[in-house]
Amino acid sequence: MIYTVTVNPALDYVLQLPEVKDGETNRSSDTQFLAGGKGINVSQILNQLGVDNTAWGFVGGFTGEELIRQLNVKKISSDFVRISDDTRVNVKIHAQEETEINAAGPDITDQEVAAFKSRLDDLEAGDVVVLSGSLAPSLPTDFYESLLPLIREKGAEFVVDTTGEALLRTLKFNPLVIKPNHHELADLFDTSFSSTADMLEAAKKLQKLGAQNVMISMAGEGAYLVTADHVYHANAATGTAVNSVGAGDSMIAGFVGTWFEKHDAAEGLRVGSACGGATAFTEDIAVKSQIDAVLPQIKIDVVE
Ligand SMILES: Nc1ncnc2c1ncn2[C@@H]1O[C@H](COP(=O)(O)OP(=O)(O)OP(=O)(O)O)[C@@H](O)[C@H]1O
Ligand SMILES: O=P(O)(O)OC[C@@]1(O)O[C@H](CO)[C@@H](O)[C@@H]1O
CATH class of the missing domain: 3.40.1190.20 (Ribokinase)
Known part of the structure; x- marks a missing residue:
């Protein structure tokens, strides 16, 4: 469960x-x-x-x-x-x-x-x-x-699903996955990344500290996943983003639900990316038909 x-x-x-x-009576439709x-x-x-x-x-x-x-x-x-x-x-x-x-x-x-x-x-x-x-x-x-x-x-x-020091303190308990977005990952190391290699290096450090999988989400620019054996990249689905609330939650759900059923982290990245994109394209949290519509767009590449 x-x-x-x-x-x-x-x-x-x-x-x-x-x-x-600001400072006026605004009326919502x-x-x-x-x-x-x-x-x-x-x-x-x-x-x-x-x-x-x-x-x-x-x-x-x-x-x-x-x-x-x-x-x-x-x-x-x-x-x-x-x-x-x-x-x-x-x-x-x-x-x-x-x-x-x-x-x-x-x-x-x-x-x-x-x-x-x-x-x-x-x-x-x-x-x-x-x-x-x-x-x-x-x-x-x-x-x-x-x-x-x-x-x-x-x-x-x-x-x-947390950030900063609170996230670092969970690592010794070996979380199944952590999902900082690229800004949060840079903040963890008090830096800004000048290349993808730098960013992946930071993710690998978190893995060495105990995270089983590290997913780096980058909103409309896709995501990376660092596992014990590989680094994967997922493209972002194309669509009109109308909502910035809940894309991260949706991505975690897609990853965890897939991992729970298939123990396949790369497939978790694919489904997670589709769920995140589908939620970004709708006013509320995405429903199944919206996720299914986005899923075929997501391609996983093995980077390492
Ligand atoms: N505009 C978008 N277009 C396509 N896919 C998106 C878009 N926004 C989010 N996604 C998908 O959802 C994933 C998670 O989004 P994001 O990186 O914004 O997470 P987050 O910062 O935790 O989000 P939030 O805190 O807003 O829920 C992205 O890696 C991507 O796969
Ligand atoms: O105040 P928190 O707990 O950090 O975030 C709460 C919240 O912004 O997160 C969800 C979107 O991710 C919303 O449904 C909710 O209002």
Whole structure:
């Protein structure tokens, strides 16, 4: 089974308007509340790929109820810990450019955290846990890291979609894959890359520190994957990008879902690239028909 963990999910309040004028009353032409949060987005894509998964995390209040209602409508299996504080609302303004305002998130009590940790007792060898997104402010900054020994003791694999020092601290637990984008990868080494070779060298360093696979995403410029044996390149699909939210989550879902079913990392890169592209080309997280339409465009080259 694949479990996604969204400790700080959100209702994404998406507002469409032609332009935003600072300091004025702006009126939007269309609004939507969408169940969001990075792990939930991963679950949505896994469902579209027909890969069984369960969404874990914390939800509370009227916003949490709406989030669960939407997951049920989409037939996303979930087992969230109910908390007394409200799930956050993140504002996504789609105007002349995209602007996001992500709220900090709810207070989570020690008892609620303990209830969440007991979920990990259900893990079995071969399961994969995907931990994604920001931590609610009441959680310690090493919250993800604190779960990793428990996950590994069960024989399960994990992916933590995070950046910076928090990402580096997960490496010693051997994540199945890490997916920095090329900017995040450069930031990890406090540098900027002057060549692809430099960039791949940095990815290989992260692999030496413990990552089983390193996927470097480059938005409309495609992606690289460094595995134990090879370096692969995937082109980016061509299309009109209308959404910059969730492409990374979709790529992780495509990789993890494929790896879980086939243990084939290069195929994971191909499916992940198609899922990322399909989401970039749609207002919401991509659905199966959109992923299927993009998949034939993605070609994998063995670079090394
Ligand atoms: N404009 C695009 N055209 C084609 N493919 C894209 C585009 N944007 C993203 N993708 C695909 O999705 C993958 C992940 O995108 P990206 O590199 O933007 O991840 P990210 O920075 O984690 O994204 P985000 O944080 O916005 O979700 C890319 O490697 C590519 O395969
Ligand atoms: O505040 P975080 O947890 O970093 O990101 C949350 C979020 O921006 O990520 C998703 C897109 O990746 C959205 O659905 C959601 O609002």
